[in-house]
Amino acid sequence: MAAVTTRVRIAVAGLGAVAQSVHLPLILRRWDLFELAAVCDLSPSLRDAVGAQYGVPAQRRYGEVDTMLAEADVDGVVLLTSGSHGDAALRALSRGIAVFCEKPLAFTLAEADALAEAEAALGRPALLLAYMKEHDEAVWRTAELLADADGVRAAEVCVLHPTGESQLDFANLRPAPADIDPAALDRLREDSERLVDAAIGAGTPERLRGLYANIVLGSLVHDTSLLRALFGGLVGVDGARAWPDDAFPPSVEVEGWLPGAVRARMSWHYLPNYPAYEETLVVHHARGSLRLTFGTPYVLNNPTTLEVVAPPEHAVPAGVVRSTFVSTDESFENELVEFHRMVTKGERPRAGVAEGRADILTSQRILRALAGGDLLSGEATR
Incomplete structure (x- = not known):
């Protein structure tokens, strides 16, 4: 049986295909590392159905990422929304919340530079770029x-x-x-x-x-x-x-x-x-x-x-x-384990903001x- 370690309270933003098929099942599998504390999606029916399936209370199911980051009291956020993740990641880092960021990091170099500044201000690694093949x-x-x-x-x-x-x-x-x-x-x-x-x-x-x-x-x-x-x-x-x-x-x-x-x-x-x-x-x-x-x-x-x-x-x-x-x-699980180490031990991930900017x-x-x-x-x- 897996030993219970320091559990990280995380929120998941974006409850589409990759969340349902990969990340949410793995978060449930790694109960020893994570507590799913909040979910977010633009669809009220989807966030309620998924929230109920994974035991997330109704008051912790959100329609806006920024509201979730302000209210949910989490250590990290898993960004699975479509398009650029630059703005949502920046909002999380500005609140001291660690980011697990699916592709792409952002659409522009300017967004990546803003993320680098926000992470530097925290003084610790705080963003993992989740390209599973690297794991x-x-x-x-x-x-x-x-x-x-x-x-x-x-x-x-x-x-x-x-x-x-x-x-x-x-x-x-x-x-x-x-x-x-x-x-x-x-x-x-x-x-x-x-x-x-x-x-x-x-x-x-x-x-x-x-x-x-x-x-x-x-x-x-x-x-x-x-x-x-x-x-x-x-x-x-x-x-x-x-x-x-x-x-x-x-x-x-x-x-x-x-x-x-x-x-x-x-x-x-x-x-x-x-x-x-x-x-x-x-x-x-x-x-x-x-x-x-x-x-x-x-x-x-x-x-x-x-x-x-x-x-x-x-x-x-x-x-x-x-x-x-x-x-x-499972490379997706390896990513989550590395994210846990980044949050709890301050370890630098294999890929972060600098690597995302290079991409x-x-x-x-x-x-x-x-x-x-x-x-x-x-x-x-x-």
Whole structure:
């Protein structure tokens, strides 16, 4: 039986698919680390249904994040809302409340800089950037092997992305709510448009705006962060394309350089009828290759497989040219455990504000490459 440690009182903002399928079940699983003290969602019916399911009293079910932060008496907040998390995270940090922040951290560098100032004022680590692949045991093993690799030449990421609905068929999600105030949705859209204007410029074509907010920062950022965690991140983007022109989401391909003259390619393909989500990272070096294969992220404890091709003296285990390491550790749970350590022990997380800012900067460079002859303005021109 797990030992009861210092329990962290947390609130969850945003009760949609990822909350219902992943984070809330894991918070319940880790009763030894967390007490779910409050929930928040724009939908009254959803926050009441989920609140009742998880034993959150009616007076601790909120419709506004700021009200929840002011009233709920929590140590941390899990931000699972859509769009940029910059404003909500800043409001939490300004109250001394630690933040577990799902993707993306923010839409703009200015938001990230404001978060860095707020965290510095607290004098302790207070924001964990929750990109689950950075908390995958197989990724950690890959990092160990790369540290001994000789002459890394190339890293290639490929994502095969069916519909979100097909990925979540198993999860028995609650029906999409129909009771959200339209005015609240309008305000969210206006806020997002304003931030995209600041990032890539007002008047930018709608396709580019959608690519930035929904694809590059909304999904591809997981792969940006994976390359950052393993190699230090893209130091240059020298090509990007999106096709076909008459489809959205399209396929997106990005080419660039990692530190040490390592060539990188990221390919992201939205394929609505593809049998199942799949993501691979293949690294080639002078003495072998490493291949990571990730499964559907919403399925808890879904295995991640690392295949190693190496000469006998470097293979795992020794004497085997091809070997496989399989991790069933739950990366989403590892994130929560690390968040608990950050809150209770002051440990710096694997990724925080600085890493989130680096990912935003890389995303803006990708958007510049995707824009081609279209003119951008705002932060993306710096």
